[in-house]
Amino acid sequence: MSLAHQPSMWDVAEEPSLAPLAPTRHRLGRGAWVDHLPGWVRGSDAVLEVLLGDIGWRADRRQMYDREVAVPRLLRWYGRDEALPHPLLAEARETLDAHYAPELGEPFVTAGMCLYRDGRDSVAWHGDRLGRSRTQDTIVAIVSFGSPRPLLLRPVGGGETRRFPVGHGDLVVMGGSCQRTWEHCVPKTTKPVGPRVSVQFRPAGVA
Ligand SMILES: O=C(O)CCC(=O)C(=O)O
């Protein structure tokens, strides 16, 4: 066998794995906080490749006043009983469960996914307030893959905007009263950015 055909470490994509879950907590005020851990997932390329594949992404439309408009991102929802498309994501959910159980008191059950195809895709200012999160504290954990985009947060009713970069393999966790007392968004950008996939883990009854 010639040397040229021997597999070398350079040919083999890094196996995805998780760094120790030791995020930095940012207290936002009003009982809201954000935990941020850049680079939580190592070797994220293999996960991104699966997420950008044919996993059943849906283009939604919604009513906006008197017209129907395209939702500016693709969506995929994994309910309680559906296997996640990459084992690293199941491991991430288990690790998040163990870490946040003392505060959350219940497991993360669903995984909502958004695919931002380019800078024209976005999510407008909102809180995840469908369900119990409208009235109760909860935790939403987001793992990002692909091109970095910022997640912005601002207090409901106005105030200073906080900016958390969410890049390939980064973890951002919104907790406490964050969904009720703050809003978040991923703005559009005219910069040339590639696709980004956001994986949001939520407890039952929160959306
Ligand atoms: O893209 C993100 O990380 C945020 C998505 C989001 O806020 C949502 O789907 O509720």
Ligand SMILES: [Fe+2]
């Ligand atoms: Fe959200």
